[in-house]
Amino acid sequence: MNDEDDRAASEIGRRAGRMKNARDKPGPSPLRGFGTFGMIGWSVAVPTVGGALLGLWLDRVAPQGFSWTLALLLGGVVIGVFIAWGWVLKEGNDDDRS
Template sequence: MTDGQDPLPGSVRRRRERRERWMREGERPLGRNLALIGALGWLVIVPTLAGLFTGRWLDERAGGGIFWTAALLFLGVVLGGWLAWSRIEQER
């Protein structure tokens, strides 16, 4: 509200558009929702596990510790979250 514009008209317009789209298209099928949930799970798990296993392999080569494991695990979780977010945005 720092620019002096009222957010209410935009909110009302978006709600009306969503309702009209729902009335026109109806609810998404249950199978499509379940497929999306499964895809999101794989999109998060695969990069996370890839980071974990790659980090463990690099740490074994470097002589122990968990530096690469922790760093690549974090990177895998971030990448998986970004991929899942992108997929959800694509579904909209």
């Protein structure tokens, strides 16, 4: 083999390596942000609505001097924010590893 064949073979090897690397470690999808945004929204919305519904039921069953609905609505928001915060931290750690 001559010098030109060696250069061609090494160029083919470099290109194959880049292609394999791109296939094994694809970049982040543009739609991944929408998925994360939706997951964070659901993480806050579900506990908030659940707390409000439970509060409405408790207001009918066990009335108190305060509103169960407002208390559990606020509690649901707080729990949802902590869940969303966990998701954001997890997604950030996943991005750091790639």
